[in-house]
Amino acid sequence: MSTVKGHRILTVITAALVVVLIAGCGSGTELADAGSPTSPPPTVDLTTAPEEPTVPVVGATVQPATTVQPATTNEPGMTVQPVKTNEPSVTVEPVTTDKPPTAPVPTPDLTSIEALLSGIDGDLGDDAGAAASEGSPQ
Amino acid sequence: MNRNLTRLAGTFAGIALAVSVAIPALASTGPSGRVSDRPAQPLGAETDAARCRTDWQATREDRTLAKVQAVGFCEIDRRLVTIDRLQALVHGSDVLTDAHASALSRILDHSETGLQALRREIAADTTVASATEDVRRIFTDYRIYALVTRQVALVRADDRVDAAINRLTHAADQLAAAIARAAGNGKDVTVAQGHLDAMIAAIAEARAEVAGDASAVLAQTPATWNAGTAKPILDAARASIAAARSDLRIALTEAQAVLAALR
Numbered sequence A: 001m002s003t004v005k006g007h008r009i010l011t012v013i014t015a016a017l018v019v020v021l022i023a024g025c026g027s028g029t030e031l032a033d034a035g036s037p038t039s040p041p042p043t044v045d046l047t048t049a050p051e052e053p054t055v056p057v058v059g060a061t062v063q064p065a066t067t068v069q070p071a072t073t074n075e076p077g078m079t080v081q082p083v084k085t086n087e088p089s090v091t092v093e094p095v096t097t098d099k100p101p102t103a104p105v106p107t108p109d110l111t112s113i114e115a116l117l118s119g120i121d122g123d124l125g126d127d128a129g130a131a132a133s134e135g136s137p138q
Numbered sequence B: 001m002n003r004n005l006t007r008l009a010g011t012f013a014g015i016a017l018a019v020s021v022a023i024p025a026l027a028s029t030g031p032s033g034r035v036s037d038r039p040a041q042p043l044g045a046e047t048d049a050a051r052c053r054t055d056w057q058a059t060r061e062d063r064t065l066a067k068v069q070a071v072g073f074c075e076i077d078r079r080l081v082t083i084d085r086l087q088a089l090v091h092g093s094d095v096l097t098d099a100h101a102s103a104l105s106r107i108l109d110h111s112e113t114g115l116q117a118l119r120r121e122i123a124a125d126t127t128v129a130s131a132t133e134d135v136r137r138i139f140t141d142y143r144i145y146a147l148v149t150r151q152v153a154l155v156r157a158d159d160r161v162d163a164a165i166n167r168l169t170h171a172a173d174q175l176a177a178a179i180a181r182a183a184g185n186g187k188d189v190t191v192a193q194g195h196l197d198a199m200i201a202a203i204a205e206a207r208a209e210v211a212g213d214a215s216a217v218l219a220q221t222p223a224t225w226n227a228g229t230a231k232p233i234l235d236a237a238r239a240s241i242a243a244a245r246s247d248l249r250i251a252l253t254e255a256q257a258v259l260a261a262l263r
Helices: A002-034 A110-133 B002-027 B043-047 B049-061 B065-091 B098-124 B128-140 B144-184 B190-210 B213-218 B222-227 B230-262
Strands: none
Touching: A110 B144, A110 B230, B043 B065, B049 B065, B065 B098, B065 B128, B065 B144, B098 B128, B098 B144, B098 B213, B144 B190, B144 B213, B144 B222, B144 B230, B190 B230, B213 B230, B222 B230
16 A cells, blocks of 8 residues: 555656656747747848739830739639720830939048048057057066 | 655655756856956956056065066066957958058067967076066067057058048049039139149148158067167157148148038
8 A cells, every 4th residue: 555655656746847847948948049049030031022013014004003912802713914905005114304414523522531530540549558558577 | 665765756856846947047048148258357457567567566575486477477468468459450450551461460470479489488487587587578579569559550540641642632633523613614713723722732741741651660670679769760650640640631621621612
């Protein structure tokens, strides 16, 4: 009887041990993974984001804000086609502005020169303070 | 037997509890808990002369071999930290020419290997006299602060002057074109042209000020420093760089005046 009771106690404690170990290791893994380089935080992958559908520019009427959406009806095989009309072809050209008669003269980059002059001040400061650190054999 | 099993199970349970508490605690040690292999002190505290003051004081009070060696190690170590910083400045510089960066790197590498060898010699010294002589060589054979640090600073400044001269020259060309355009449109450009002439003259003065400075500075060695000839050359280079900087400041102001006159 006492042997059976001992075995039961041992079984219960062993089960508790396993539960405690699993809980401990599980929480530790979560904390470690949170900052691990192998599990980066979720980011939005812009490179795989669906591109805006382009509007056909030849042989189609261009309507403002026209976008091609996936078929939303339950009809099988239905595809969305650009709306075609009998109007003559319309070609969309990039908007261009009138060029000035001559190109403007570029403005000199004086800001970077200012930064260089500030750097010279820093170098001269380093030079001034260097010798004081030499010390001498005493 | 049952009592022993119970005790054994209790021990396991205790270990399990300890482990379950310890694992999350260890896992939560973030970057802030990382042990650094570099001193956390600010750079000045690592390298200035005051760092070894205590060792020098101890040596003056009781001149034993161990104390002389300790002061030698301190003086060498702060120089090695400084050389490390200077190497980073040279390698990471975007103003040094390739030739000047190579020349400074050679000086720094030679100083580093020499001081490391001298450190080993001091460690191997067996008498106060030989250790004292080796400690003296830390100063006379290397001149890390009086010469090498100044060489890096002055050559960097000199190359910055050259870079500023090049950019201002390019800016002067652009301003000359702008003046020509304005004149072609019938604008009176007398004032603008006057400022441009002053700008070009200031650039020429700056160029003349620093001609040959970098080569003269790089040619200096601990031996020329000890002979007393290096310091006047470094001081003269410093003065000419400062004068060139003033010339360039004038040139920059004149450039801004040209732009204002053209508006």
